Amino acid sequence: MDHIVKKIDDFYKRLEKSNKWKIIQPILVDYGATIAFIFLISFNILFTPNFFQISTFLLIIKQTTSLIFVAVGMTIVISMGGTDISVGSIMAFSGILIVQMLVMGMNFYVSIILAFIICALVGTFNGVIISKVGIQPIILTLVMQIVLRGFTVMLAKSTVIPLHKYKLLYRLGIMRVAGDIPIQVFFFAFAVIIAFLLIKKSVFGKYIEAIGSSRKAAHLTGIRTDFIMILAYILSALFASFAGLLEMSRTAALDPNLLGKNFELDAIASVAIGGTSMAGGKAHVLGTIMGCVIMTMIGTTVNMNNVPIAVSNIIKAGIIVFSLAIQHKSTD
Amino acid sequence: MKKVFALLLILCLTISMAACETNETSDTKSTSGTAKSGETTSGASDKELWGKGFKIGVAAAHYTNAWNVTNTQDIVAAFEAIGAEVVWNEGNNDTATQIANVEDLLAQDIDLLVIKPKEEEGLIPAFEQCQKAGVPIICIDRKVRDTSLYVTAIMTDNVAGGEMVGKWIMENFPDGAKIVEITGTPGSTGQIERSRGLANIIGGNSKYPIIANQSADNMRSKAQTVTENLIQTYGKDGIDIIVTQNDEMAMGILQALDGLGIEPGKDIVVCSIGDANMEGVSEVAAGRIGCIYESTPYLGAQAVEIAYKVLVSKESVEKYIPSNNRFITIENAEEELKNITW
Numbered sequence: 001m002d003h004i005v006k007k008i009d010d011f012y013k014r015l016e017k018s019n020k021w022k023i024i025q026p027i028l029v030d031y032g033a034t035i036a037f038i039f040l041i042s043f044n045i046l047f048t049p050n051f052f053q054i055s056t057f058l059l060i061i062k063q064t065t066s067l068i069f070v071a072v073g074m075t076i077v078i079s080m081g082g083t084d085i086s087v088g089s090i091m092a093f094s095g096i097l098i099v100q101m102l103v104m105g106m107n108f109y110v111s112i113i114l115a116f117i118i119c120a121l122v123g124t125f126n127g128v129i130i131s132k133v134g135i136q137p138i139i140l141t142l143v144m145q146i147v148l149r150g151f152t153v154m155l156a157k158s159t160v161i162p163l164h165k166y167k168l169l170y171r172l173g174i175m176r177v178a179g180d181i182p183i184q185v186f187f188f189a190f191a192v193i194i195a196f197l198l199i200k201k202s203v204f205g206k207y208i209e210a211i212g213s214s215r216k217a218a219h220l221t222g223i224r225t226d227f228i229m230i231l232a233y234i235l236s237a238l239f240a241s242f243a244g245l246l247e248m249s250r251t252a253a254l255d256p257n258l259l260g261k262n263f264e265l266d267a268i269a270s271v272a273i274g275g276t277s278m279a280g281g282k283a284h285v286l287g288t289i290m291g292c293v294i295m296t297m298i299g300t301t302v303n304m305n306n307v308p309i310a311v312s313n314i315i316k317a318g319i320i321v322f323s324l325a326i327q328h329k330s331t332d
Numbered sequence: 333m334k335k336v337f338a339l340l341l342i343l344c345l346t347i348s349m350a351a352c353e354t355n356e357t358s359d360t361k362s363t364s365g366t367a368k369s370g371e372t373t374s375g376a377s378d379k380e381l382w383g384k385g386f387k388i389g390v391a392a393a394h395y396t397n398a399w400n401v402t403n404t405q406d407i408v409a410a411f412e413a414i415g416a417e418v419v420w421n422e423g424n425n426d427t428a429t430q431i432a433n434v435e436d437l438l439a440q441d442i443d444l445l446v447i448k449p450k451e452e453e454g455l456i457p458a459f460e461q462c463q464k465a466g467v468p469i470i471c472i473d474r475k476v477r478d479t480s481l482y483v484t485a486i487m488t489d490n491v492a493g494g495e496m497v498g499k500w501i502m503e504n505f506p507d508g509a510k511i512v513e514i515t516g517t518p519g520s521t522g523q524i525e526r527s528r529g530l531a532n533i534i535g536g537n538s539k540y541p542i543i544a545n546q547s548a549d550n551m552r553s554k555a556q557t558v559t560e561n562l563i564q565t566y567g568k569d570g571i572d573i574i575v576t577q578n579d580e581m582a583m584g585i586l587q588a589l590d591g592l593g594i595e596p597g598k599d600i601v602v603c604s605i606g607d608a609n610m611e612g613v614s615e616v617a618a619g620r621i622g623c624i625y626e627s628t629p630y631l632g633a634q635a636v637e638i639a640y641k642v643l644v645s646k647e648s649v650e651k652y653i654p655s656n657n658r659f660i661t662i663e664n665a666e667e668e669l670k671n672i673t674w
Contacts, residue, residue: 050565059564063557159398162611174591251553252587257396258551303561309547310518
């Protein structure tokens with residue numbers, strides 16, 4: 001093993017010394033996801049039957065929408081140097097809260113807003129404990145993941161709840177605008193715009209990256225680091241709760257055990273593929289969006305070519321390893 | 333800070349209040365379940381209440397989905413209906429917990445153990461302890477690898493399920509059909525056996541080609557995505573039948589068809605090998621699902637019957653007993669829907 005590790009290390013050292021790599025690496029990190037995206041698209045256009053149609057692209061966007069929301073929140077948290085693996089459970093938690101309130105006969109919009117407020121409180125809790133008490137984000141959010149999943153299963157009495165009778169919720173999942181455009185497309189656009197405004201255009205985005213680079217330095221320059229960190233976890237929870245609503249309405253059912261399961265992993269993978277630094281300090285919104293689309297499109301490619309589904313996991317793993325490898329900086 | 337904590341406290345309060353509410357409702361639900369299975373078991377009037385004086389242990393694998401909850405409640409109720417004392421627990425889907433649970437039951441001097449083992453290998457130590465203590469075991473839904481350790485296993489005949497669905501397809505589509513198979517978790521026993529059953533009937537028959545075979549991991553949302561993608565490739569006219577392996581996935585497929593404006597039952601027929609819960613069967617009654625082969629959670633009556641043979645009449649029992657599964661089509665869906673509570 002040592003022998004192999006040494007060889008890889010040597011390879012990296014030689015790479016980093018070469019002048020060409022110094023030019024190529026930043027491009028690969030910044031646009032790796034875009035390159036992979038273009039590659040996947042061209043592969044599909046060439047080899048997959050019936051791929052090159054508007055309906056396929058609408059379908060991919062429809063299937064990506066929930067993931068996009070989670071991944072935008074994740075981009076904020078990761079570029080701040082944290083992580084939030086409770087998002088999958090928050091999705092399910094917001095879902096069950098909405099459904100419980102609908103069962104009680106509450107107004108659809110009121111129940112959504114109340115559920116989002118409660119999820120924001122969960123995010124506040126995450127943020128306060130992480131920034132003020134200083135517990136490792138991965139540990140705390142893991143605990144929240146387990147606790148919220150437990151609450152969800154308990155509130156749903158362990159059963160899958162069909163949602164066909166809640167007309168507004170059902171329509172939200174299945175509606176099509178102007179004949180053929182799934183309503184999810186608009187949410188997709190909404191998520192993209194919000195992400196750009198929040199991370200790239202607002203001061204908040206700059207603060208986030210500053211905290212990600214060095215929390216101490218950010219604090220010394222006068223940024224209210226604790227407040228910004230709490231805000232980041234609130235946003236992550238809010239995005240996740242919205243994703244929960246979308247995913248639940250898309251399937252027209254609430255499965256307390258499975259809704260949002262592994263979404264945190266897919267979101268982290270999308271962020272990594274997108275070129276956002278895993279160590280924090282640099283957010284890459286376009287990359288994250290590309291990353292999400294790639295994650296979905298791998299599944300689409302596998303389905304449409306009738307390849308065993310296990311292959312899609314192998315491809316995903318390969319892309320993640322590659323995107324992390326090009327971010328590598330030698331320690332000496 | 334104070335405001336934040338106040339808000340958190342309110343949150344905790346609301347959640348715990350909600351929790352209390354759910355407990356109450358689930359209690360009433362379980363009592364109604366008892367009454368129901370009491371009726372079904374009362375058919376054996378001659379040996380009624382033979383269970384007086386016996387103590388039965390029930391070790392469920394977990395309590396996190398409707399099948400397992402219904403299954404455990406039905407078995408507990410069936411044994412209570414014959415007058416036996418029942419102690420039960422659930423293993424939280426964790427092998428170590430279930431082993432500890434079995435030990436707890438043994439410590440309470442049970443005469444018979446009814447168990448849904450979490451694992452084929454992992455539970456063997458617990459089974460060996462039962463054997464040492466002279467407690468016979470009835471396995472439910474799953475078995476352990478060493479057949480000498482238990483009396484019998486009551487399980488769904490997955491192969492028969494696949495075959496029934498295959499035959500239904502041949503009867504209802506005599507001119508042939510293009511079939512898509514959307515399976516459960518690849519490599520799981522259920523998936524392999526259900527696919528094999530289907531292949532036994534239609535495999536190699538050029539009139540019934542399986543044009544695509546994809547997995548949806550028993551998940552509704554994945555089944556929906558996979559169906560959308562497959563219809564994108566083959567078009568709605570390129571697929572006649574979608575065969576899947578549980579009701580969850582069948583519902584995901586229906587949702588995908590609805591979203592694409594395809595009429596399930598007319599343009600594309602969905603068949604399911606497994607489950608037959610309330611949601612699935614009512615879709616059969618509505619003509620939106622073609623057929624479902626049940627894998628019933630109502631195993632209480634069968635378990636009691638075997639327990640009688642083991643504890644009272646000392647008859648020998650087959651090692652494997654297929655559960656009494658129904659085959660649901662539009663003819664009997666309305667009728668059977670009345671007997672399905674999960």
